[in-house]
Amino acid sequence: MKNRSIFCVAIFLLAAYFISFKSANKLEQQSWIRINLLGYSPSGIKVAIWASKSDRVPVLFELVDEQTNKVVYTSLNIKTFGKYGPFKQTARINFSGFRGSGRFYIKADGIKSPLVIINDDVYKGAADFCLRYMRQQRSGFNPYLKDSCHTHDGFALYGAKAGIKDSTHFDASGGWHDASDYLQYSTTSANATYHLLMAYRDFPQVFSDEKQANGLDGQNNIADVLDEARWGLDWLLKMHPKRNIMFNQLADDRDHITMRIPKEDNQYGKNFERPLYYISGEPQQRGKFLNHTTGTSSTAAKFSSAFNLGAFLFNKIDVKYSKRLSAKAGTAMRFAMKKPGVTQTASVKSPYIYAEDNWVDDIELAAVASNFNKPKPVKNNLLAAINFAEREKITPWMARDTAAHYQYYPFINIGHYELAKQLDGEEKLKITDYYKAGINEVWNRAKQNAFYRGIPFIWCSNNLTVSFAIQCSWYADLTGDKSFMELEQANFDWLFGCNPWGTSMVYGLPSWGDTPIDPHSAFTHLKNYPIDGGLVDGPVYTNIYNSLIGIKLSDADEYAEFQSDLAVYHDDYGDYSTNEPTMDGTASLIYLLAAKEHQGKAIQHKTYSLGANTRGDSTVKKISLIFTGDEFADGGEKILKTLQEENVKAAFFLTGNFYRNANFKSLIKKIKAAGHYLGAHSDKHLLYCDWKNRDSLLLTQKQFSDDLNANYAAMLNFGVEKKDAKYFLPPYEWYNETIANWTAKQGLTLINFTPGTRSNADYTFPEMGKSYRSSEEIFKSITNFNIQKNNGLNGFYLLLHIGTDPKRKDKFYDRLPELIRYLKKDGYKLERIDN
Template sequence: MKKLSLFKAVLLVLTLTSFIPKPATDSSNSWIRINLLGYQPSSSKVAIWASKTNQVPDKFELINQNGKVVYTSTNIKSFGAYGPFTATARLNFSDFKTPGKYFIRIAEIKSPEININDEVYRHTADFALRYMRQQRSGFNPYLRDSCHTHDGYVLYGAKAGIKDSTYMDASGGWHDASDYLQYSTTSANATYHLLMAYRDFPQAFGDEKQANGLEGKNGRADVLDEAKWGLDWLLKMHPKENIMFNQLADDRDHLSMRIPKEDSQYGKGFERPLYYIDGEPQQRGKFMNNTKGTSSTAAKFTSAFALGSKIFASADENYAQTLAKKAMSALAYANIKKGVTQTVSVKSPYIYAEDNWVDDMELAYASIPLVDSKSWKKNAKEALSYAKMEPITPWLTRDTANHYQYYPFVNIGHYELSKLNPLMRQQLTQYYKQGIEQVWDRAKKNAFYRGVPFIWCSNNLTVAFTQQCMWYKNLSGDKSFTELEQANFDWIFGCNPWGTSMVYGLPNGADTPTDPHSAFTHLKKYPIDGGLVDGPVYTNIYKNLIGIQLGEPDEYAEFQSDLAVYHDDYGDYSTNEPTMDGTASLIYLLAAYDSSVKTIPKEFQSLQGAIIRGKTTEKKIALVFTGDEFADGGESINKTLVNENVKASFFLTGRFYSKAKFASLIKTLKANGNYLGPHSNGHLLYNDWTKRDSLLVTELQFKSDLIANYSAMEKFGIKMGDAKYFLPPYEWYNQQIANWTSQMDKQLVNFTSGTRSNADYTYPEMGKAYRSSDEIYKSILDYDKSNPNGLNGFILLLHIGTDPRRTDKFYNRLPELIKQLKNAGYELVTINNLLKEEG
């Protein structure tokens, strides 16, 4: 919580205003703002011209590291005055896609270095995760010390029969905002974002830390270690069906700045107060807060527990079952008294004044099918009813709002429910669109495309709005707001009036926060890598906050205005304090951008987003075998490959990997240097056979199933990073499946059409579909003879086993086929070799 208890602040109802400074005539009073982190080649790429003169350029140049002009453009859109600037304009260079490092030049004005590369966001999610780890309470791995181990004593617990000051274990979790309060509402939302980030983009995360946060791999992605740290604390905050706590500690925390050892200012030694959720108003300084029910916090518990149960099911079944039970009891708690639960303060009237709760209930009901699949229709219907109650998150329609009044700042329920129930998707995506249009109506009037209000934690709102734009685009296919989405992402990393990144230490060597409102940096000079700071606020808010005093001269003085201010100064608690929950949201966003769809190289043939053939200029063929329930050809195929000194690729389902009778074969194939990959966990049919665009699975089902396939592979030492290529079950998919695969940093592949090799599973009872081994063999040789490029680059698909009703087993012809292909000059390689990947 912000350090408001030190001051008597006055929040004014604001309207969006602008200030035009006196025109400057010196051309040095002009700047070019960019995303300091960089741009992906295929992304929207826009820089901002910002000047205190009246000048607007008519062209700009892109200069490479050798000083050569590589691009010149007149794609400039002028917007006039904004904030401290007299003239502003958007410099669009989206059509320049060549990777490299450059700068924009306009006369003698130069931009900072521009990095264009597919890898610009690589590992940034893990970098931001450092801040979450540093915020741990209980054992803190950064300090290698423990803190707050005596928490806490219960208040307001009468409804549960708990006497005031009763001790209950609540140690753990995360400190909230570089202070040491801990809130269930922000912690549950942060936990959900971390779980969702891993579920949607697992390959964005590495494994460099143990579960306790210290150095050392533990076989689990670090983001899951962090999410479990959050889940474990939430379990303590909901220890029994009739007990749930909303808050640990209160604004008495703000009496001093200190490194988090053990606090003793709460009247009971080292114990801190633990506030029970009773659905009734509780303390807010000299007044009472506006708590009306139990729903908002309890519903957040529900969704976090449900998603956690789903994700940890394969790794820790007992833990997953515990979370599933807690999800159900938390939902019951949310329904005790419908309404919002607000936080508590003792000395000041300032709190997290959350005022909406139906969005939390929507997400809760959309999450319950993760732990109770039989009730998905009923729960989806319930979730939709709540969605209709608040189709647009209220802050999107406004120029101002109270602190955390509409939280979370993005309606995650719309996104999750759209994936759970495709029939509801159109309505829910329209809700997203309506909210985006409200912000766009403000944003389109200025060069920065800024439509997010400058209230406290404006950066959190900016990240949330970027998420909403991204989700809308992914769900609807409508790319109308792509440039708006990118502009908000760019804002966080320097394309703003101040020209600074709002994330501590990211990117390295650029202008990022160095003096945030944090005890770690202020007292000990400890870096708080990855922390997202609050961000600029309306100048009217800043001026009415008593007690702010900058410690050093303002390095951004010439960019402050009557519109908004931002300071990289410990003394400004309103703009430069990092937050745990905002950083967790940013981690999701960074993982998404890091995992965005990549372009398939032109030398490969593709269909619906899957690579279906390698280079036709190289005489290479990848023999590919798929398997689900049968493996009768396994030993014969392996023997042939060894005898012929050939390596092949095997795409096997999770069910195949999990069968004990196949384990020895799998180990042998792996030991012999063959490529082993996934083929889905349950051999799902993704889309309709006749209506290819008609999906039969949700995004959640698809990604959960594929993750389960990889989990089964890990038992054989095959990690997700070792198997980039994924061959879909039934060899049937569409572009959406390819996109989802790409989001997980995997590449969909499929067989090359033209031969009958993939029909080697058929048997006579199938009638006209049946193909004999002779017919299959002949089709392969005929294709080679009748096509100019022959079988060059072919992905030739066969099956590792077939139904017993097929007695004419094609794998018995494999030795003959391989010899024939070798004689024709072909090299038989694994799929990663065919597609020029290492491994």
């Protein structure tokens, strides 16, 4: 009876569903399906939003192939949330269970979504596309216009403390215009520069080389993102010309009087020369407005961080330039500590300034960035960074519903990320917990609505959204905790159309979707020049919008039916609060898009065998060292000593037998304290399947689960939870697809060593006859594979043993220092497997 009832209910739901298609066409549209217009990754989280002005919520949805019009996926996975913004009903339509690629539509309750694109290359080229906007924002020589502007900058103000008379000229030409106006701020430029440098450092393979250093067409053997970052660095050098001189901004809000093309900028009564505001550490007033500057730290520390990261990245490209950046990083740091406090921007005609109100996060980053060019992290730098990290654990906006304009800038604490990467054990955990606490503050608001929107609708809300998505991503990378993946994806999706207005917030991206066409920009408004890749400010609280000065829409509001008492967004030239593109927000987005593209590339180039991941990205020179252990641990101390001396992190997959062995307790604690990965290797080191007939299982699913859970229970005694150790290496490295499926049901990822070398034979001993492999033979198998095979050892999971039978006298771990030095010399980075 029970099965029959379920069947009848299903038939009823399907009938109601198909009837709704016929009736919906007769009514004015009251419901919409919002999606990420740019697309989704096949293996990633895929959610669309049902948004309706009626009370209706669909009971099921279909994914329909665009070409064949056939249904490829049907699901009841719809979670209802109720009212949000202009909608009476909203719901999350989750189609993550579909892993195919192609072009589709979602259909639900008679409503059809925009085109849904799913493939591993969906974000390919997006970061490079947004670089177009950065080049278009260049001051000095502008490659988009193929013309120069602002070549007369600038004359100094407020420099009396440094012996600078007002109106003294300094060469400050270059850099980027801050937004659609032509002001230039050191704080936003330094932050943008840092994000571009990070993007190249973390994801170099994502970026192309199609432009020269000046931004014109032509290759120069340097990635375009690095060329753009250098443009920013060069201007920062001009803004810090001497050890006791640093400028905070070039031009001021008198810029806003008229709209014009950059070369026509003549607003300040000195021909084409613009004012340079010296960082005095004191409040500055132009006209009737006084800012609340308290010190020199917030801007100067950002200079120091950008200079140090630039010095690190240019060290092998331009040594002289690298040394100059390194020297400037030192003087900038001293300038930052001259008077601890915050530097705000100055305004003349209007009350709107960048009201930055926090600075310890900037000093934290500057302190840890001082280690970038060091062979090993300097402890005093780490201690200083930790001290400042504790003074602002959570970026303050995350715990609030509102904030002043740029009050807590940048909108992400980059210092926590860079610091955590240089720490191990409990110290690292403490810093990553700060990230988690901030994310939870946002999550507590976000989980109340279908869009998972927890970002306050303040000016530049899109910039906060980008930064928050990056923080979620960094937290997952640093900890292996994927709890916030859906929240991260929701924020990313929001930027590209999964929002109440159904529009992408990036000009021209994607080309086939609804994106801004009438931004607050002289380029588009006066000349119809496209501003490709520019991220607009984003929606603001309706009460903020209503309080702003001088806003008047120039055309009818095409999104009128989606405005609400909560928030508004207008694709209208007249709305400078929601539709003005920003340079620094775009730079942050470039980093996020590079990360997304990198994930797609990594998935494409990983290797899988019988359901287990057996190799990382084969296009990247990275290797993960893996050590397994069950009953022996004689090499443990030597291995740890070598890893410490070579500054390498590895992974240790140990059985429950190993974790419970009292003789190994101290060693395991040392492994954890050193920041290495601790994983499971089964509890009793069981053989899962027959050696000759691999498909023949030797245990039941319950036996498998009980044994594996016992392994994790033993790990818990060392503070390692299951969520901290999502990778599982099977005993004897022997498994089949059934084992891989059982592992996945446990929420774990099955991995195995990369075949091709004999490193995993380091446990053998002479009495094993033909199976025995000497250390010399093992070493040569590794070096020969590296030389002879395409892509060498790229992405290799190189497996060794933490100990061997006493019968083996020729211990391969004695050659571990030699192996690591060989790999490093050939350009390989050795990283934890979860990186």
